[in-house]
Amino acid sequence: MSKHDRWSKLLELLAAEGRLDVDAAAVALGVSPATIRRDLDELAEQQMLVRTRGGAVAHGVSYELPLRYKSSRHASEKQRIAAAVAEMIADGDVVGLNGGTTTTEVARALALRAGGSRSERQRWDPADATSPLFTVVTNALNIAGELAVRPRVKIVVTGGVARPQTYELVGPLTVGVLNEVVLDVAVLGVDGVDPELGLMTHQEDEASISRLFAERARRVIVVTDSSKMGRRAFAKICKLDRVDVLVTDSALPGETAARLTEAGITVHAV
Structure with missing residues (x-):
């Protein structure tokens, strides 16, 4: 087991238990x-936990894995989800992306689609910056960094204060930018989906x-x-009635899919 794998597993155990014992x-x-x-x-030393005699504890009650350690979890499922979502986006759409490992994969899939075929790339004039294939509005610094070099993707980055765990910008500056834009579709990554409480x-x-991403969008896709x-998490985003489409992997139980469909959500299990 590599060091990266050990660290990921240790952080997962810490997230589940709140503390670690060296021997266990x-x-x-x-x-x-x-x-x-x-x-x-x-x-x-990286301030990802607090050492104690004989083990370690998490920094706080609500502990989350930093994005760089979550990215390897369910990687193939996230890539399939992202590819399916990229096909749901129409040319010219304004797409909102919040932060997270799955939305990062969506951004990469959109970038690949914007690359087009070799003949399409040859026909496209780089000087024509007025007609991008997509416009992406995001509060995620890592997504902005990946898309900023894509000439056929117009990238709009919100302001705000960066959270080091997720690379997301938050706060009044972020709200100020989002209140000034209109989105065709918001693609939201979440930490939990509860049938009663909604997205969390x-x-x-x-x-x-x-x-706010959901409120500014004509259509909401949850990935x-x-x-x-x-699963439940600490903070509620919105109820399920605000969701139009949910894209997940094929391990989704049939009864859960049926319940979501009855709630008016189009479910794609890929």
């Missing part, structure tokens, strides 16, 4: 206690921005792997 973690990962101690020391995420400031279905 060593057994769970099949490595020596000395290796676990070194890993915890390095993670503590870990942080209340990110939830308010995602809610999430099936592990998030039926």
Whole structure:
């Protein structure tokens, strides 16, 4: 098991339990206690946990994995979801993307689609900046960075204060920009989908921005792997009646899909 894999597993265990014991973690990962101690020391240096005698604890009650460690989880499912969503976007659409690993994959799929075929790239005049294939409005710095170099994607980045865990911009500056735009579609990544409470995420400031994305859009597409279905998180984004389409993976239980369909949501399991 590589160091990256060990760290990801340790952070997952910490997120689930709130604390880690060196000996128990060593057994769970099949490595020596000395290796676990070194890993915890390095993670503590990066301020991703707090070292304690014999183990470690999370920084707070509501703990979330940093984006760079979540990106490898359910990777193939997220890529299939992203490819399906990219086909749902019409040429010329203004697309809102909040932050997250699945929406990052959606951004990459849109970038590939905007690249077009070789003949289309040859016909397109780079000087014609007035007719991008897509306009993407995002509060995610990593998504903006990936799309900024794509000549056929117009990228609009909100202002705001950056959260280091998710690279999302939040706060009044973000709200100010979103209140001035109109979106054809908002593609939202979430941390939980509850049949009664709706869409949820870990942080209340990110939830308010995602809610505004939904309010500014004509159509709302939720993208999430099936592990998030039926899960609750701390902060509510919006109810399910605001969602038009949900794209997830094929592991979605049939009864859950039926319940969502009865609520008026178009479900795509890919």
